[in-house]
Amino acid sequence: MPDPSLDLEDLTRQVLNSEKYRSISPELVKDLLTRELARRAKPREAVKAVRSKLHQVGSAYQEKPPPYTAWLADLASLPPDLRDPAVLSFIQRVLPAHASTRERVPILPRFFRECLAELGEISSVLDIACGLNPLAIPWMPLKQDFTYTACDIYADMIGFLNQFFLHFQVNGSASHADVTQTIPDVEVELTLVLKTIPCLEQLDKDAGRFVLNAIRSPNILVSFPARSLGGRSKGMVQFYEQHFHALVSGQPWRINRFEFPGELAFLIRK
Ligand SMILES: C[S@@+](CC[C@H](N)C(=O)[O-])C[C@H]1O[C@@H](n2cnc3c(N)ncnc32)[C@H](O)[C@@H]1O
Numbered sequence: 001m002p003d004p005s006l007d008l009e010d011l012t013r014q015v016l017n018s019e020k021y022r023s024i025s026p027e028l029v030k031d032l033l034t035r036e037l038a039r040r041a042k043p044r045e046a047v048k049a050v051r052s053k054l055h056q057v058g059s060a061y062q063e064k065p066p067p068y069t070a071w072l073a074d075l076a077s078l079p080p081d082l083r084d085p086a087v088l089s090f091i092q093r094v095l096p097a098h099a100s101t102r103e104r105v106p107i108l109p110r111f112f113r114e115c116l117a118e119l120g121e122i123s124s125v126l127d128i129a130c131g132l133n134p135l136a137i138p139w140m141p142l143k144q145d146f147t148y149t150a151c152d153i154y155a156d157m158i159g160f161l162n163q164f165f166l167h168f169q170v171n172g173s174a175s176h177a178d179v180t181q182t183i184p185d186v187e188v189e190l191t192l193v194l195k196t197i198p199c200l201e202q203l204d205k206d207a208g209r210f211v212l213n214a215i216r217s218p219n220i221l222v223s224f225p226a227r228s229l230g231g232r233s234k235g236m237v238q239f240y241e242q243h244f245h246a247l248v249s250g251q252p253w254r255i256n257r258f259e260f261p262g263e264l265a266f267l268i269r270k
Pocket of ligand 1: 058196199
């Protein structure tokens, strides 16, 4: 008789049975559980290890599940114009709910403008492991009728981003994807891989190289944190700069480097 404690559906429910993890894609949880069960004696330990991984790669960036219901109510009362001051102030209120975009708020007026200056106005973007970054669209140099594709692992985040696109009539869509396994199959001019490689490498040590090779767009904006979540910055720029160069070594790609307070970025032109 199979050991009932090894039922993958049941263990998945155990992992997801907490406010922090409830909205995470069950496929990702099952995949991580399968890997942990192969190397641990007790299913309970595998559940604990998967929760700890999910904390490191996702929940650590959101102190608690963001108040999407309240935000959707606010969104409904806003004019459908991404340049409207009331909309910009709503976005600036929402972005700090995710640590990655919170850290980017002070540099938003410069970040995309400076990193993407060489590309002119962009017609299509893929934002992988996006967090709340699609809300920074008003600060990106985009063509009038741009398209925007985004993915992450949280169902509630994806639902909110799709409502955001709908409200502002952005030709965009957000969906679930575990980008350590697959990159959404869309033809775009630019892919954003912002502050994500160190997270993905906690799930799979080869994920950084996989992602950079699998992305088909001619331009990729990659960035790394220049400070830890706790605020320490010692040596991080040098560390991630070396790591990035190791990931792209041997590739014939052109690379531009940009350094901002809190974020180190590279524009790859394939
Ligand atoms: C450090 S945050 C970066 C967020 C965003 N790119 C930014 O810079 O604002 C990492 C993001 O990766 C997402 N993530 C973690 N593992 C993932 C995976 N396997 N596939 C897709 N997204 C993932 C997390 O939910 C989180 O939103």
